Amino acid sequence: DQQVKQNSPSLSVQEGRISILNCDYTNSMFDYFLWYKKYPAEGPTFLISISSIKDKNEDGRFTVFLNKSAKHLSLHIVPSQPGDSAVYFCAASAMRTNSGYALNFGKGTSLLVTP
Amino acid sequence: GAGVSQSPSNKVTEKGKDVELRCDPISGHTALYWYRQSLGQGLEFLIYFQGNSAPDKSGLPSDRFSAERTGGSVSTLTIQRTQQEDSAVYLCASSLTGTGPTPLHFGNGTRLTVT
Numbered sequence: 538d539q540q541v542k543q544n545s546p547s548l549s550v551q552e553g554r555i556s557i558l559n560c561d562y563t564n565s566m567f568d569y570f571l572w573y574k575k576y577p578a579e580g581p582t583f584l585i586s587i588s589s590i591k592d593k594n595e596d597g598r599f600t601v602f603l604n605k606s607a608k609h610l611s612l613h614i615v616p617s618q619p620g621d622s623a624v625y626f627c628a629a630s631a632m633r634t635n636s637g638y639a640l641n642f643g644k645g646t647s648l649l650v651t652p
Numbered sequence: 653g654a655g656v657s658q659s660p661s662n663k664v665t666e667k668g669k670d671v672e673l674r675c676d677p678i679s680g681h682t683a684l685y686w687y688r689q690s691l692g693q694g695l696e697f698l699i700y701f702q703g704n705s706a707p708d709k710s711g712l713p714s715d716r717f718s719a720e721r722t723g724g725s726v727s728t729l730t731i732q733r734t735q736q737e738d739s740a741v742y743l744c745a746s747s748l749t750g751t752g753p754t755p756l757h758f759g760n761g762t763r764l765t766v767t
Contacts, residue, residue, distance in 0.1 A: 541694070569753040577760055580758030588753075603756070626694065630753060632722070639685060639708070640756060642695040 540564045541629050543643035549571040550650050556614040559644050560627030563608065571640065572601060572612045584625075585612070610622045617650045625647070653766045654678065656759035658744050664765045665734055675748030684721055685747075686729050686758060690740040698742075701727060702749065719741045734766045 538644040542561045548651075551558045568589040580625045587594040587610070594601050599614045611634035614621055624647045657676040665671050677684050686698040696709040702723040712718070716734075719725040731738055741763050745756035 539694075543694075571755060573758075580745075580760045583755040585751075586755060594667065610725065638699050639700050639711075640692075640695070641697070642687075644692070644694040 539565055539644075540567075541627055541641045541643040542647050543627050545646050546644070547647040547649070549618045550648065552619055552650055552652050553616045555651065556612075556617045556621065556648055557612075558612040558627070558648065560610050560643055561610075562609060562610075562629050562641075564629070564631065566631040567641075569630045570601070570603060570610050571628045571630075572599075573626040573628060573642075574621075575626060575645070579624055584647050585622070585628070614648075617648075619650050622648055622650050654747055656744055658742075658758055658759035658762050661760065662763045662765075664696060664767060667736060668733055670730065670732045671734055671764065673731075673742050673744075673764070675729070675744030676728070677725065677744070680756055681746035681748055682724065683747045683749050683756075684727050685745045686727070687743045687745065687758075688696055688740040689743060689761075695743065698729070699758045703742055710722070720765060731764075734764075736766045739764055739766045 540630045571586040574584050584627040585599050587603050603610045604605040626645045627643040630640045659674045660699045682703045684701040687695040699719045700708040716732045741761040743761040744759045747756045748754050
């Protein structure tokens with residue numbers, strides 16, 4: 538049962554333009570959302586997070602938007618750079634007594650930023 | 653500072669053999685998670701350790717899988733009688749625990765291939 542869904546397996550964007558990666562979730566108990574970036578042969582690296590009490594969080598070129606009513610979040614990267622080319626995973630969690638804040642991950646979106 | 657360290661980075665084993673994967677979490681991180689990523693899939697939660705509490709094993713796919721965490725630090729994931737469907741990248745993550753959620757920090761993973 539996939540509780541976090543990234544419906545676009547890949548995305549190609551020109552350098553300097555905006556990249557928008559989307560994520561949907563089904564579990565209304567999720568209250569903490571994260572984006573991770575993954576390069577080949579490396580583990581996922583934390584990028585940015587947002588709590589359910591907010592609808593926007595910004596960190597430099599990266600902004601995450603959360604729409605709780607639609608159970609949807611998105612990651613905006615602007616301006617996009619070739620070094621941003623990687624697989625981006627959306628993740629969500631809810632506090633569970635036995636599993637702490639174990640994350641539920643989407644299947645990832647592969648972003649390619651072309652010069 | 654040192655991140656999460658996993659060994660080996662690659663492991664090829666014959667079907668039916670047992671394997672042990674090791675994880676050294678970030679010093680001071682009390683929470684430790686094991687995930688795996690099969691080809692084309694997202695990250696699948698396997699097991700969670702928090703301090704000296706009993707682990708949450710709810711994600712382990714079968715009783716061939718087990719994990720230990722000694723002294724609240726190093727963890728080993730053991731797969732007995734490996735099967736070809738066990739082939740995946742096994743990722744370990746650690747995090748601080750506090751009054752709210754904190755990001756998980758991942759190692760680079762162990763790529764397991766069962767022939």
